[in-house]
Amino acid sequence: MEYEVVIGLEIHAELATKSKIYCGCTTEFGGEPNTHCCPGCIGMPGALPVLNKAVVEYAIKAGLATNCEISHYSRQDRKHYFYPDLAKAYQISQCDYPLCRNGYLEIEVNGEKKKIGITRIHIEEDAGKLIHDEYGRGTFVDYNRSGVPLIEIVTEPDMRSSAEVKAFFEKLKAILEYTAVSDCKMQEGSLRADINLSVRPKGQKEFGVRTEMKNLNSIRAIVRAVEFEAKRQILELEYGGVIERETRRWDDVKGESYSMRTKEEATDYRYMPDPDLYPIYVDQEWIEQIRATIPELPDDRKKRFISELGIPEYDASIITASKPLADFFEAAAKESKNAKAISNWVMGDLMKKLNDTGLEPSDIPFAPGNLARLVSLIDENVISGKIAKQVFDIMWETGEDPADIVEKKGLKVVTDTDAIRSVIIQVISANPKSVEDYKSGKTKAMGFLIGQIMRETKGKADPQAVNRLLKEELDKL
Amino acid sequence: MAITKEDIERLADLARLNLTPEEIEKLTGDMETIINYSMNKLNELNTDDVQPMEHVLPVRNVFREDICEQSFDREDILKNAPEKAEGCFLVPKVVE
Numbered sequence: 001m002e003y004e005v006v007i008g009l010e011i012h013a014e015l016a017t018k019s020k021i022y023c024g025c026t027t028e029f030g031g032e033p034n035t036h037c038c039p040g041c042i043g044m045p046g047a048l049p050v051l052n053k054a055v056v057e058y059a060i061k062a063g064l065a066t067n068c069e070i071s072h073y074s075r076q077d078r079k080h081y082f083y084p085d086l087a088k089a090y091q092i093s094q095c096d097y098p099l100c101r102n103g104y105l106e107i108e109v110n111g112e113k114k115k116i117g118i119t120r121i122h123i124e125e126d127a128g129k130l131i132h133d134e135y136g137r138g139t140f141v142d143y144n145r146s147g148v149p150l151i152e153i154v155t156e157p158d159m160r161s162s163a164e165v166k167a168f169f170e171k172l173k174a175i176l177e178y179t180a181v182s183d184c185k186m187q188e189g190s191l192r193a194d195i196n197l198s199v200r201p202k203g204q205k206e207f208g209v210r211t212e213m214k215n216l217n218s219i220r221a222i223v224r225a226v227e228f229e230a231k232r233q234i235l236e237l238e239y240g241g242v243i244e245r246e247t248r249r250w251d252d253v254k255g256e257s258y259s260m261r262t263k264e265e266a267t268d269y270r271y272m273p274d275p276d277l278y279p280i281y282v283d284q285e286w287i288e289q290i291r292a293t294i295p296e297l298p299d300d301r302k303k304r305f306i307s308e309l310g311i312p313e314y315d316a317s318i319i320t321a322s323k324p325l326a327d328f329f330e331a332a333a334k335e336s337k338n339a340k341a342i343s344n345w346v347m348g349d350l351m352k353k354l355n356d357t358g359l360e361p362s363d364i365p366f367a368p369g370n371l372a373r374l375v376s377l378i379d380e381n382v383i384s385g386k387i388a389k390q391v392f393d394i395m396w397e398t399g400e401d402p403a404d405i406v407e408k409k410g411l412k413v414v415t416d417t418d419a420i421r422s423v424i425i426q427v428i429s430a431n432p433k434s435v436e437d438y439k440s441g442k443t444k445a446m447g448f449l450i451g452q453i454m455r456e457t458k459g460k461a462d463p464q465a466v467n468r469l470l471k472e473e474l475d476k477l
Numbered sequence: 478m479a480i481t482k483e484d485i486e487r488l489a490d491l492a493r494l495n496l497t498p499e500e501i502e503k504l505t506g507d508m509e510t511i512i513n514y515s516m517n518k519l520n521e522l523n524t525d526d527v528q529p530m531e532h533v534l535p536v537r538n539v540f541r542e543d544i545c546e547q548s549f550d551r552e553d554i555l556k557n558a559p560e561k562a563e564g565c566f567l568v569p570k571v572v573e
Binding site: 017018019023024025026032033034035036037038039042044050051052053054055056075080082083084130131132133136137138139140141142143268270273275277278279280281 | 491493531532533534536537538539540541542543544545546547548549551554555557560562563564565566567568569570571
């Protein structure tokens, strides 16, 4: 039987505020355990929360950038659960009156455009970190993260494949980066996704029973988890099994999801309005003030790169998906006036370096101007394209200016015809067989001889001069 | 409205309270009395045009600016911890 996979996401993003959501402790990542804490964020009786205004503004900004309606009236609620990651035994969140509703993002997969609905965006506090002691002493609790502000973005079950999930997630991540709502550092847990997934026979209207996988913290893990879980559910049904409504844990090392304990009864969070906090009223004027701070978003930037800088659509979508990469590209392209060449370097050597080293685009170890000057050196025929790759590698290691590298390492193109001619004569006399082949009409032999000459000159000879002079010398014979 | 023993047991479980059978018995009766009294009172009133109360004070938009303040010394933070180790609160092992 043919099945359809139905996926919805709940995405948590830590906001880029300096201080926590309800107290003045820092949100900085890391730090010795329990050093970013005060009576408020460790749940001491009597400590009262006061809402950080920037949290509301960031959440509204995220809502506006994802086409949401902004609620004029919004409220904060307590969600009760017993788990030591939150000391109060409840999390302050939003239940019935979230700040943003009914948004969407448009994604494109295989040339097909599709809208993915966003049900809501609400604000809440992050929980502390638990470390389970391997020697069995118990569980260590670090409350540094407790009270770091989050937005939770809940989508409609509109996605139908891992490719759509990836496209949506990448787009949302780019928007959160562009608007600087979150730093989106997935390796630090700033952005993480829960996946709700079910399958149903194609054509069936009702949804199947869904499972939830929590806290996926890389795009690769999200894609793999979706693919594994879809396959697992389909196999289960094919063999006459049933899908349990449950939370499953994704094991990224094994590449499998497995069942955590099944919920015997539906969890009861006993939501109630938090009496310590006041309602939030957002008027149109405030919304417009926030709207005015939204910068150019990825889609617009992509269009501009295509029309203004003339780079291919494919390159533009890859480059604009990451704000730091797009910033780097744009700065380099503006300085070099050869945007296409810059785009080729970014899409090729630069991306490869980032992949190989696992660095983020924000960590590129040289300035955009250096890439621009590297391209100029090629365009002005100071170095060959092949040598440029060497220079690029050195730039990556040292961050030096390409012109200095070329000067220091003596990598300039040799245009001195006498020098080139003497190498040519040497190569010709060392390869009589190839010369004979050439004379008997095998033009391929010419390529071999050029290769030898370039090798002798360590790639520095001006290829046009080599071509011309080699022809001259061969014709003399 | 009838309150059953099961209602009380479930509430006690959610609130992590250990109740004896006698306490459950007593609370079942008490709770029923309280709920029914309040419901009867409410039913005497016409609340059709009354908005649910969102807060006891007519105050809205109470914010703080996004400014960092000095956190507490860790020693003070951990002072009330029943057990601590390596700068952390130590609690019985929990795995969700």
